[in-house]
Amino acid sequence: MKRYEARQFPKLKGLSGISDALLQDHIKLYEGYVKNSNLIIDELEGLAKTGKAAGTNPAYAELTRRLGFETNGAILHEFYFDNLSPEPEPLEKDSLLGKAVAESFGSVDAWLADFKAVAAMRGVGWAIAFRDPLNGNITNRWIELHQGGHPAGYRPIVVMDCWEHAFVPDYKPTERAKYIDAYFRNLDYKACGARLIK
Ligand SMILES: [Fe+2]
Incomplete structure (x- = not known):
């Protein structure tokens, strides 16, 4: 192997x-x-x-x-x-990804608010926006311990590490909200969008 x-x-x-x-x-x-x-x-x-x-x-x-x-x-x-970059591309509403999240959540802002709610959950894990291969929906999920909770066949599109090692010591363990803000300042939607067509 x-x-x-x-x-x-x-x-x-x-x-x-x-x-x-x-x-x-x-x-x-x-x-x-x-x-x-x-x-x-x-x-x-x-x-x-x-x-x-x-x-x-x-x-x-x-x-x-x-x-x-x-x-x-x-x-x-x-x-x-x-999906992190020092020169990230923003999420354009008329891009493939912008349209996909808006179709699933009603608007780009609604998807973003939902993703941030998942990212702020207590405990350590991953916040991931997946694409459902059956109907094209984008769905935000919480993944525990790397291997638990992945819908079979779903493709990760936006992936955020929510383990404390992802932001401590830059921030205190109680400051995940600051890390969430930082994550989105660096999130490269071009990289995320490319995953929709792979
Ligand atoms: Fe990590």
């Missing part, structure tokens, strides 16, 4: 209200998810080769469950870093 490779994000610097130092630490966390995904794949392959890949083997079961956490941790961070 192929292994994952950690990507580089050389353009991810100079954001408004999210420091370069925090981003560098955040990228190291992402690299940890990539590394651990590969380690778990190594271990699972080792168990398979020695005839220990059994659902009744607690080690096999725990590693398999853990793989979802690590791999989704890697994937979601790539979506998150990719």
Whole structure:
């Protein structure tokens, strides 16, 4: 099985209200998810080769469950870093994404208010605007622990890390509202919109 490779994000610097130092630490966390995904794949392959890949083997079961956490941790961070930019493009109402969110929520502002409500939820997780592949709806969802709650087949369009490591120490743990403002100052809707047609 192929292994994952950690990507580089050389353009991810100079954001408004999210420091370069925090981003560098955040990228190291992402690299940890990539590394651990590969380690778990190594271990699972080792168990398979020695005839220990059994659902009744607690080690096999725990590693398999853990793989979802690590791999989704890697994937979601790539979506998150990719939709931030020091020169973000705004959301145009007549763009593909602008029309899509307005069709689902009534207006761009209504979608934005809903997304921010999800982002402000207590606890750590992810706020994600997905595209429903069946009807084209945009739906804002809360994702817990990287791997829990993803609607099958839905495509992440706007991805926001709501774990505290995404904004502490730039802000206090009680200042998520400031981080939400900073996130939207750097959110590149061009990158998000491109995901609609991939
Ligand atoms: Fe993160």
